[in-house]
Amino acid sequence: MTFISKTPHADVVLIGGGIMSATLGAFLKQLEPNWTISLFERLDQPGLESSDPWNNAGTGHAALCELNYSPAAKDGSVNPAKALLINEQFQLSRQFWSHLVDRNLIGSPKGFINTVPHMSFVLGEDHTRFLKTRYEALKPHTLFRSMEYSEDHGQIAKWAPLIVKGRDPKQRIAATRAVEGTDVDFGALTRELTTYLGNNGVEINYGHDVTGISRASGGGWDLSLKYPKSGEHGKIHAKFVFVGAGGGALHLLQASGIPESKGYGGFPVSGQFFRCTDEAIAAQHSAKVYGQASVGAPPMSVPHLDTRYVNGKRSLLFGPYAGFSTNFLKNGSYLDLPLSIRPGNIIPMLAVAKDNMDLTAYLIKEVAKRHGDKVEALREYYPEAKDGDWELITAGQRVQIIKKDPQKGGILQFGTEVIAGRDGSIGALLGASPGASTAVPIMIELLQKTFPKNFKGWQSKLKDMMPGYGVKLDENPDLAVELEQATAKSLQLEGVSASR
Ligand SMILES: Cc1cc2nc3c(=O)[nH]c(=O)nc-3n(C[C@H](O)[C@H](O)[C@H](O)COP(=O)(O)OP(=O)(O)OC[C@H]3O[C@@H](n4cnc5c(N)ncnc54)[C@H](O)[C@@H]3O)c2cc1C
Numbered sequence: 001m002t003f004i005s006k007t008p009h010a011d012v013v014l015i016g017g018g019i020m021s022a023t024l025g026a027f028l029k030q031l032e033p034n035w036t037i038s039l040f041e042r043l044d045q046p047g048l049e050s051s052d053p054w055n056n057a058g059t060g061h062a063a064l065c066e067l068n069y070s071p072a073a074k075d076g077s078v079n080p081a082k083a084l085l086i087n088e089q090f091q092l093s094r095q096f097w098s099h100l101v102d103r104n105l106i107g108s109p110k111g112f113i114n115t116v117p118h119m120s121f122v123l124g125e126d127h128t129r130f131l132k133t134r135y136e137a138l139k140p141h142t143l144f145r146s147m148e149y150s151e152d153h154g155q156i157a158k159w160a161p162l163i164v165k166g167r168d169p170k171q172r173i174a175a176t177r178a179v180e181g182t183d184v185d186f187g188a189l190t191r192e193l194t195t196y197l198g199n200n201g202v203e204i205n206y207g208h209d210v211t212g213i214s215r216a217s218g219g220g221w222d223l224s225l226k227y228p229k230s231g232e233h234g235k236i237h238a239k240f241v242f243v244g245a246g247g248g249a250l251h252l253l254q255a256s257g258i259p260e261s262k263g264y265g266g267f268p269v270s271g272q273f274f275r276c277t278d279e280a281i282a283a284q285h286s287a288k289v290y291g292q293a294s295v296g297a298p299p300m301s302v303p304h305l306d307t308r309y310v311n312g313k314r315s316l317l318f319g320p321y322a323g324f325s326t327n328f329l330k331n332g333s334y335l336d337l338p339l340s341i342r343p344g345n346i347i348p349m350l351a352v353a354k355d356n357m358d359l360t361a362y363l364i365k366e367v368a369k370r371h372g373d374k375v376e377a378l379r380e381y382y383p384e385a386k387d388g389d390w391e392l393i394t395a396g397q398r399v400q401i402i403k404k405d406p407q408k409g410g411i412l413q414f415g416t417e418v419i420a421g422r423d424g425s426i427g428a429l430l431g432a433s434p435g436a437s438t439a440v441p442i443m444i445e446l447l448q449k450t451f452p453k454n455f456k457g458w459q460s461k462l463k464d465m466m467p468g469y470g471v472k473l474d475e476n477p478d479l480a481v482e483l484e485q486a487t488a489k490s491l492q493l494e495g496v497s498a499s500r
Contacts, residue, residue, distance in 0.1 A: 007203060010038040013223060013238035015210045015252060017041030018051040019186045020429055021244030022193035023439040026100065027447060029200055030465065031458050038203040038236060039194070040210050040225060042248075042331075047190030049329055050246050051436060053310045054275070055396030057288075057317060060182030061437035062090040064147070065118035065290040068302060070137065072130045078137040080144075084474050086434055087143045091473055093440040095466035095483060097189070098490035106192035108492075111185070114309040115494040118181025119289045121156075121163060121173070121381070127292055128174040135176050142477035143484075146496040147178045160287045163305065166383035180488070180496045181288055183309050186436040213241065213256045220425055221256070240450065243428035247328035247399045250340055253428045258421045264430060265345035265402035267352065267412055268328055268337060269298060269363070271395035273319035274378055278389050282307065282314045289381060297362050298322065298400070298414060305381040318378050320395055322366045328399050345402065348410025352402050356412055398432040416442055420449035440466075 012028060012035055014021040025037060043049065050056055063069040063083035070083045097113070100106045122131050128151060138144040150156055151174045157164035159177050167173070198204045205225075212224035221241045225234040243249045243256075247268070253261040276282065290304040301322045308317050326337035341349065353360075369377075374392070378385045401413040416431035416438075427450040429442065444462070448455050462469050473480035481498045488495035 007036065007038065007236070009036075009237045010203070011035040011238070012037045012240045012242070013221075013236060014039040014242050014244055015223075016049075016244040016246060016248065017043070017046035017190070017194060017204075017206065018049055018244060018246050019047065019190045019193075019436045019439045020246070020443065021242060022046065022190045022197070023096075024242050024244065024443045024446065025197045025202060026096075026105075026193050027443055029197060029202065031447075031461055032454070033200075036203075037197070037201075038205065038238075039197065040205045040208040040223075042207070042209040044206050045191075046194040046204075046206070047187035049331065050396035050398070050432070051186045051190045052396065053185040053187045053308070054273070054393055055330060056186060056436065057273070057304065057306060057320070058183045058185060058308055058310075059118075059288055059304075059306065059437070060090060060093075060113065060184045061434040062087045062118070062143075062181070064144070064178035064181050065120045065176070065288055065304075066302065067120055067122075067131075067134065067290065067292055070134050072133065076129070076133060078130070078134045080137045080141060083138060084141060084143065086438070088468075088473050089434070089438040089441040091143070091468055091480070091483060091487070092444075092466055093437060094487040094491065095468055096440045098487040099465040100193075100196070101490050105196050106189075109490070110492055111312075112189040112192060113182055113184050113491050113493065115179075116181055116183040116307045116309075117159070117177055117179045117287045119160060119175050119177045119287045121160075121175045121289045121291055123380075124172055128172055131174045131176060141474055142480045143473060144178070145499075146180055147176050149176050150174070160285060160289055162281075162285045162382045162384070163289055175289075177287070180484070180494050182493060183288065183307060184437065185310055188311075210245070210252065213243075213252055215257070239425065241426045242446070243426065247332060247336070247397050249428050249430055250328065250399065251336070253419060253430070254340065254342060256421070256426055258419075258426060260419050260421060261428075262344040263348055263404035264419070265349045265352075265410075266328060266337070266340055266399040266430070267402055268325060269301075269398045269400060270323040270325040270327070271301075271320035271398070272323065272374075273317050273321075273393050273395050274374065274390040275393050276316040276318075276390050277313070279314065281389055282316050285316055291381065294362065298359060301362075301366075303377060303381065305378075318381065318390070321369060321374055321377070322363060324363050324367055325397070327397055330394065330396050332397070345410075348402050348404050351405070351409030352412045355408060355410075359412070399430070401431045418442065418446045418449055420446070424450045424452060426450070444469075
């Protein structure tokens with residue numbers, strides 16, 4: 001057998017070269033510079049699966065525009081708690097990225113993050129009432145102080161002309177806008193992070209598939225590797241393994257056999273986007289405009305019309321149109337879903353199938369949508385959109401978490417979940433939302449769960465990297481403003497004045 005890994009042992013093995021592994025690697029490199037780290041990615045470059053800029057929407061999720069983070073309660077009121085949490089999590093990501101930029105560990109921020117105002121946009125009486133209530137619930141909080149609200153066609157047209165032009169002037173519309181929203185190219189950021197790792201002693205292996213994982217007799221894990229280009233196989237031993245394989249994580253977690261993985265299943269949702277690369281059209285829209293989800297739609301299928309910056313080029317994106325495929329990865333296999341069914345997760349999976357008829361109906365409707373229906377959906381946001389200016393592209397796969405539930409047998413969960421082995425020698429990430437935007441707080445949670453002893457000793461370093469770490473910014477408005485302005489400067493983003 002040929003050992004295709006250059007080293008037979010590493011302190012840490014990162015499986016997958018997406019934003020999550022790259023972020024965890026960047027943390028570990030700074031917290032424990034002497035640990036040996038190897039990264040294995042099955043594709044030929046980093047960030048080509050969900051983290052690729054055209055496989056996701058690139059929204060820096062800070063709850064400035066996504067209505068699903070603050071739904072209306074039965075009495076019509078809006079609780080801002082979840083929106084505040086998401087925003088604070090994104091502030092932590094901004095602080096970590098600023099730390100890396102300020103120390104020249106990664107390149108120019110313009111290559112991966114740009115200011116794009118975030119807007120929510122709704123039609124009709126009921127949705128307008130909801131949006132106003134949401135605005136009033138969020139506006140008093142420092143992190144949402146820049147938010148503006150309008151029901152006026154003229155004002156909304158100033159913010160985003162394409163969504164108003166050609167619309168019936170009598171139509172009831174309403175919008176909010178937060179100028180400091182961002183578009184993030186998570187693929188470019190992943191490349192920056194992996195380059196930093198590669199330049200600092202991390203062994204980076206592209207084109208390497210991790211095909212198996214089993215407990216090593218003397219502790220740690222033995223990983224089986226395959227290099228499909230040459231057919232070579234190999235093995236590496238690791239003290240600690242991060243299963244950062246995105247949609248591929250469930251299979252590897254199941255293969256590890258850890259009790260904490262039992263009962264988990266995956267429900268894949270595929271998607272498509274419309275993309276417009278016509279520079280003259282793209283120049284007329286500078287916003288990410290998020291609407292309301294249709295009945296039964298999963299929260300991440302809310303339609304939005306976005307400005308995107310990818311490889312320095314500005315373009316527009318609309319979608320997503322949800323679909324169903326049994327792949328867990330875009331570059332995966334139709335067998336992914338059937339092969340993930342185990343005696344331990346069959347009951348939760350059946351319970352989810354029974355209890356989520358709305359979602360099933362929604363997906364069937366989405367899959368049945370013809371091209372013309374998709375263009376009509378686009379015209380709800382951009383009434384004068386011309387079919388010929390847009391191309392349909394396939395987005396990444398999202399594998400939603402199915403897990404055991406004592407009452408229902410099984411539930412479908414739309415967030416992310418960190419799974420950690422009891423002895424801390426293995427950690428994994430399942431799920432997809434809010435996703436890449438919160439890679440930093442998610443990887444901190446993983447470090448806390450898998451390295452509880454070291455974690456205490458890392459506190460001052462973490463605080464040094466992210467001065468807002470461990471602080472509730474909503475309760476510390478002066479620090480919130482200070483950090484927001486400092487990170488805006490480092491990341492070359494639009495700042496928000498303290499009093500706005
Ligand atoms: C349609 C869509 C829209 C989204 N929009 C947003 C958004 O607007 N904002 C946001 O913040 N997030 C968004 N997300 C979520 C975000 O893209 C993901 O949360 C994030 O990219 C996940 O990163 P990851 O590193 O876990 O996974 P990935 O980027 O998928 O990386 C996992 C890597 O592991 C590799 N791999 C898998 N199996 C193996 C194996 N056995 N051996 C070796 N390598 C392996 C894969 O090839 C892949 O490169 C969106 C996702 C989708 C699908």
